[in-house]
Amino acid sequence: MLRIDGLSASYGNIQVLKGISIQVPKGKVVSIIGANGAGKTTLLKSISGLIKIQEGRIVYKEKDIAGRPASRIVGLGISQVPEGRQIFSHLSVQDNIHLGAFLYFKRRNRLEIQKRVERLYEIFPVLKDRTKQIAGTLSGGEQQMLAIARALMGRPELLLMDEPSMGIAPLIVREIFDVIQQLNEAGTTILLVEQNAKAALKVAHHSYVLERGEIVLEGLAKELLDNPKIKEVYLGG
Amino acid sequence: METISFAGQLFQYLITGLTVGSIYAMVAVGFNIIYNVTDIINFAQGEFVMLGGLIMVFFHVAVGLPLILAFPSTVILVTAVGILIDRLAIRPIRRPSVLTLIIATIALSILIKGAAMFIWGKDPYDLPAFSGRNPINFIGAVIQPQYFWVFGFLVFIAVALTFFFDRTIIGKAMSACADNPDAASLVGIDVKRMVLLSFALSAAIGAIAGIVITPISLMEYDRGAMLAVKGFGAAILGGLGSFPGAIIGGLILGSIESFGAGLVHSGYKDAFALIVLMAVLFFKPSGILGDIEISKIKRF
Numbered sequence A: 001m002l003r004i005d006g007l008s009a010s011y012g013n014i015q016v017l018k019g020i021s022i023q024v025p026k027g028k029v030v031s032i033i034g035a036n037g038a039g040k041t042t043l044l045k046s047i048s049g050l051i052k053i054q055e056g057r058i059v060y061k062e063k064d065i066a067g068r069p070a071s072r073i074v075g076l077g078i079s080q081v082p083e084g085r086q087i088f089s090h091l092s093v094q095d096n097i098h099l100g101a102f103l104y105f106k107r108r109n110r111l112e113i114q115k116r117v118e119r120l121y122e123i124f125p126v127l128k129d130r131t132k133q134i135a136g137t138l139s140g141g142e143q144q145m146l147a148i149a150r151a152l153m154g155r156p157e158l159l160l161m162d163e164p165s166m167g168i169a170p171l172i173v174r175e176i177f178d179v180i181q182q183l184n185e186a187g188t189t190i191l192l193v194e195q196n197a198k199a200a201l202k203v204a205h206h207s208y209v210l211e212r213g214e215i216v217l218e219g220l221a222k223e224l225l226d227n228p229k230i231k232e233v234y235l236g237g
Numbered sequence B: 001m002e003t004i005s006f007a008g009q010l011f012q013y014l015i016t017g018l019t020v021g022s023i024y025a026m027v028a029v030g031f032n033i034i035y036n037v038t039d040i041i042n043f044a045q046g047e048f049v050m051l052g053g054l055i056m057v058f059f060h061v062a063v064g065l066p067l068i069l070a071f072p073s074t075v076i077l078v079t080a081v082g083i084l085i086d087r088l089a090i091r092p093i094r095r096p097s098v099l100t101l102i103i104a105t106i107a108l109s110i111l112i113k114g115a116a117m118f119i120w121g122k123d124p125y126d127l128p129a130f131s132g133r134n135p136i137n138f139i140g141a142v143i144q145p146q147y148f149w150v151f152g153f154l155v156f157i158a159v160a161l162t163f164f165f166d167r168t169i170i171g172k173a174m175s176a177c178a179d180n181p182d183a184a185s186l187v188g189i190d191v192k193r194m195v196l197l198s199f200a201l202s203a204a205i206g207a208i209a210g211i212v213i214t215p216i217s218l219m220e221y222d223r224g225a226m227l228a229v230k231g232f233g234a235a236i237l238g239g240l241g242s243f244p245g246a247i248i249g250g251l252i253l254g255s256i257e258s259f260g261a262g263l264v265h266s267g268y269k270d271a272f273a274l275i276v277l278m279a280v281l282f283f284k285p286s287g288i289l290g291d292i293e294i295s296k297i298k299r300f
């Protein structure tokens, strides 16, 4: 579904991604693990169009989408749950969710939107009780769920998730990973970036290890879980 | 000649103050629209008012178009100026920071003022009042029919904007851009287009303000800067970013000015507004209706 060939990106003079190639097959969960500053967020932002890449191809459904603006890429079916939630903190929960459907928010789609919202409230019941609450006043975990819900309103076929477990209590982390699994079973392809390597490897089919802007290891997630190097560096021995 | 009672005189000050205050309120609303989308203060906001007045004079008096045609033509033309400002001066700035953008708007206001002087000269222009100039006497105060038009348009703008920002997805999308532009583009909002829309909208409101006030106070090329200061004062007084705040702030500021000029000294008229502005910045920077939390989060 998504194929990246030789992707390079930099901020000013500092090269952050150095010729990365990955594949995300349709219907799978692919995870990318790596330490702070490895370039994971940069990779996701390159795909979603938030930053301009230097070199390489980003092929989504046989089309090179590199260089298109972010506001166009959503319409192709790629939604991103950004790092650190990035919800619209001054707007209500409901407004955040509706804005997720910005591109097709028309009267004639009212029923579809209503149905989607209801389904989301089933997945995230905490949000349902807080539709009128200002999003910035939600707890961190609730904000993360809202960020996921907003991205799902974009009708993604490919969902990019940037550290959904960041700063969240273990119990809620499990809940979020359950949701990831659930979404995938319902047919959404997922590219997941995580520091929480254990959880990421458990939910993923395939994984890449990113170090200082380069892919240093890849393989089936199950195998990487047993890889001694991974165990030592990312799973804490 | 009958003597005007003191109560009647106070009432007169109030009415005059509220009328002028309505214009400040409209300018403040224009500030807020752009501020809410971009975090920048558009100091060319007052120039929209000036252009509104002078272009209306051109269409209505010089060309002779009837009011009903001259009014929308003027609004459209000034809106086009707002769009041009965004296209030519705001968007091309390569590494925009709030400060560089604000400075760009100051430069623009000077430029527009110069162009207006070139076109219209330095004399003030008059515009016929919409419903004549037969004043209505009410509890000893003299009320021009045009005052009602000013209030009416303020109410219209307030209602229309409330609906737009609270009820429509485009309005919400505009707020989302101010909140988090990257996240906004991730849901498919074209942030640049929203910025353009905010300039168009506040130019249109500025034009309306200029059109309705010119029959009362005339209009000349250099009126914009002072209107911008007053409107900014009103916006700060009400709480930057808040629409109800802008309207209350404008009406209060207009009244203070009017009472101050009438009861203290008319020469200090403009000073009152600045004193109020500084007092607010000193004692309650978030304004009357401003949200302290939000004013902390905002970049400016």
Ligand SMILES: Nc1ncnc2c1ncn2[C@@H]1O[C@H](COP(=O)(O)OP(=O)(O)OP(=O)(O)O)[C@@H](O)[C@H]1O
Binding pocket: A011, A014, A016, A034, A035, A036, A037, A038, A039, A040, A041, A042, A043, A083, A195
């Ligand atoms: N806007 C920016 N300007 C300059 N350098 C940046 C910018 N954003 C990121 N970087 C640098 O690029 C490198 C990679 O950053 P990136 O955010 O992609 O890392 P990451 O793998 O997501 O890290 P983390 O796990 O901490 O989120 C870092 O060294 C970072 O300092």
Ligand SMILES: [Mg+2]
Binding pocket: A040, A041, A042, A083, A162, A163
């Ligand atoms: Mg990151």
